[in-house]
Amino acid sequence: MRATFQGSIVALVTPFRGGKVDEAKLRELVEWHVASGTDGIVPCGTTGESPTLSHDEHRRVVELVIETARGRLAVIAGTGSNSTSEAIELTSHAKKAGATGALVVNPYYNKPTQEGLYQHYTAIARSVDLPLMLYNIPGRTSVNMLPATVARLTQLPTVVSIKEGSGSIQQIDEVLQLCGDRLTVLSGDDAMTLPMMALGGHGVVSVVANVAPRETATLVTAAAKGDFAQARTSHRRLLPLVNALFLETNPIPVKTALALMGRCQEEVRLPLCAMQPDTKQKLSDALKRHGLL
Numbered sequence: 001m002r003a004t005f006q007g008s009i010v011a012l013v014t015p016f017r018g019g020k021v022d023e024a025k026l027r028e029l030v031e032w033h034v035a036s037g038t039d040g041i042v043p044c045g046t047t048g049e050s051p052t053l054s055h056d057e058h059r060r061v062v063e064l065v066i067e068t069a070r071g072r073l074a075v076i077a078g079t080g081s082n083s084t085s086e087a088i089e090l091t092s093h094a095k096k097a098g099a100t101g102a103l104v105v106n107p108y109y110n111k112p113t114q115e116g117l118y119q120h121y122t123a124i125a126r127s128v129d130l131p132l133m134l135y136n137i138p139g140r141t142s143v144n145m146l147p148a149t150v151a152r153l154t155q156l157p158t159v160v161s162i163k164e165g166s167g168s169i170q171q172i173d174e175v176l177q178l179c180g181d182r183l184t185v186l187s188g189d190d191a192m193t194l195p196m197m198a199l200g201g202h203g204v205v206s207v208v209a210n211v212a213p214r215e216t217a218t219l220v221t222a223a224a225k226g227d228f229a230q231a232r233t234s235h236r237r238l239l240p241l242v243n244a245l246f247l248e249t250n251p252i253p254v255k256t257a258l259a260l261m262g263r264c265q266e267e268v269r270l271p272l273c274a275m276q277p278d279t280k281q282k283l284s285d286a287l288k289r290h291g292l293l
Contacts, residue, residue, distance in 0.1 A: 004074070004100075004101075004131060004160060004161075004184075005040065005074065005076060005100075005101060005131070005133055005160060005161040005184050005186065005202075005203075006039070006161075006184045006186065006202035006203045006224075007039030007040065007202075007203045007217070007220055007221075007224070008037070008038055008039050008040075008203060008204060008206060008209055008213070008216045008217040008219075008220040008221075009038070009039055009040035009041065009042060009074070009076065009186065009203060009204065009205045009206065009209075010033055010038050010040070010041055010042065010205075010206055010209040010210055010213060010216075011042045011045045011046070011047035011048070011205050011206060011207055011209075011210070012029060012030075012033075012041050012042060012043050012045075012047065012048055012065070012210065013029070013047055013048060013049075013210055013251055013254060013255050013258060013264065014026070014043070014044070014048040014049050014053065014061055015029065015255075015258075015264035015265060015267075016264075016265060016267040016268070016269065017265050017267065019267075021053075021057055021060065021061060022264060022265065023060075023064055025263070025264045025265075026061065026064055026065070026068075027064065027068045028263070029210075029263065029264070030065055030068040030069055031068065032213065032263070033073065033209075033213055034069065034072045034073055036213035036214045036217065037213065037214055037217040037218075037221075038073060038209060038213045038216075038217060039073055039074060039203070039217070039220075040073050040074035040075070040076055040100070041065055041069065041073060041074070041075050041076070042076050042077070042078055042103050042205055043061050043062050043065040043075065043077055043078065044058050044061055044062055044077060044078035044079075045078035045103055045105075045205075046078075046105070046137075046140060046250070046251070047207055047210070047250060047251045047254065048061065048078060048251075049251060049268065049269055049272070050078050050080075052269040052270075052272075055090075058090065059093050059097070062075075062077045062093065062094055062097055062099065063097045065077075066097050066098045066099055074100040074101065075098075075099050075100050076099065076100055076101045076102060076103050076133055077090075077091075077094035077097070077099040077101075077102050077103065078102075078103045078105070079091040079093075079094050079102040079103065079104055080103065080104045080105030080106075080107075080135060081107070082107040082108050082109050082110050083107075084107070084119075084120050084123050084124065087104060087107075087120070087124055088123065088124050088127045088128060090102075091104065091124055091127070091128045091130060091132075092127070092128050094130060095128050095129070095130040099130065100131070101130060101131035101132060101133060101160070101161075102124075102128075102130055102131070102132055102133065103133045103135055103163060103205070104121065104124060104132055104133070104134060104135060105135040105137060105140070105141065106120075106134075106135065106136060106137065106138075106141045106143050106145055107120055107141065107143070108140060108141040108142065108143075109141075109142065110143075111142050111143050112143060114145070114146055114148075114149045117143065117145050117149055118149055118152055118153060121134065121153050121156070121159065122153070122156060125156040125157075125158045125159060126156075128158075129158060130158060131158055131160045131161070132156075132158050132159050132160065132161075133160070133161040133162060133163055133186075133205075134150065134153065134159060134161070134162040134163070135162070135163040135165070135188065136150075136162060136163070136164055136165060136166055136188070137163075137165035137166075137188055138165075138166055138167075139165070139167070140165075144166055144171075146171075147171060147174040147175045147178050148178070150162060150175050150178070150179060150183070151175075151178040151179055154179050154182040154183050159183070160183065160184065161183060161184040161185070161186060161202075162175065162179075162183055162184075162185055162186065163186050163187075163188040163205045164185055164186065164187065164188055164196070164201075165187075165188025165189055167189060167192070169192075169195060169196075169199070172185065172192075172196055172199065172201070173199050176199055176200045176201065184202040184203070185200075185201045185202055186201065186202055186203045186204055186205050187201060187203070187204040187205070187206075188204075188205055190204060190206055190207055190208045190216075190238070190242040190245075191239060191242050191243075193206070193219065193220065193223070193235070194219065194223060194228075194231055194232065194235040197220070197223035197224065197231070198223070198228065202224075203220050203224070204216070204220060207242075207245055207246075207250055207251070207254050208238055208241055208242050208245055208254075210254050210257075210258060211241070211245070211254065211257045211258060211261065211287070211292060212238060212241060212290070212292070215234060215237065215238055216238065218230070218234050219231055219234035219235055219238065222234060237290075240286055240289065240290070241286055241287070241290050241292075243286075244257075244282060244283045244286035244287070245257065245283070247275075247279040247282055247283060248275055248276070248279055249272065251268070251272075252268055252272055252273070252274075252275055253275060253279070253283050255267075255268055256274075256275045256280060256283060257283060257287055257292075260283075260284060260287060260293060261287070261292055261293065
């Protein structure tokens with residue numbers, strides 16, 4: 001199998017302090033994930049608030065995560081954009097910085113056709129020789145990359161993985177059947193990790209791993225070994241926490257959770273804003289029940 005991205009991969013938050021990237025806390029988070037058995041880190045994804053990072057900040061966060069990780073886990077830099085040329089530029093920087101690969105989300109707002117999606121990813125793959133993880137998340141981008149398009153893209157040697165966030169088990173299974181061993185398929189939704197892996201998926205790009213990295217890794221490792229009794233136990237224990245982390249728009253709750261745990265500031269950037277008091281209390285209660293506070 002040519003694909004390399006699998007296991008428990010965290011969609012990392014970007015800590016802020018006083019309007020700037022909190023580099024010290026970012027380094028601490030990376031070290032925590034190394035110690036907790038996380039297999040890979042995605043800096044500058046949606047959970048990392050990439051839409052409100054400047055290009056200089058984006059590049060600095062990627063460089064800092066790679067520098068801190070020191071090859072101890074995979075670093076798959078978020079490099080997607082709704083401009084193909086910008087995505088190529090960000091992916092090129094990720095390669096120069098030493099990233100293991102790049103996570104490239106479907107172009108958002110433009111609503112390209114299936115042919116447009118194919119040409120977008122093909123242009124990136126032909127411009128930068130770096131392993132690519134496709135990212136299908138229709139709820140964020142308003143376009144659904146169909147299994148036939150994914151299968152077509154696996155003809156490109158650097159397209160090795162997909163983060164599948166369509167929410168459709170039927171679609172995910174079709175991707176798995178069409179792409180076989182040409183692609184590792186990872187869940188883009190924590191609640192879907194176990195069912196996806198039961199179908200033959202290879203792991204998750206996780207939000208909940210930001211606050212419960214070891215438990216997320218335990219779930220994924222158990223499922224990968226076929227120990228579905230342990231995987232179900234982990235899944236059912238994590239699910240209330242997963243639900244709490246989506247009481248408001250991601251990454252507001254997960255960053256609030258990390259702040260409550262003392263791991264970074266609660267600060268997010270507009271148009272995201274602080275959690276409402278009622279949902280924050282529900283999140284706090286869920287963290288306490290889980291033993292994280």
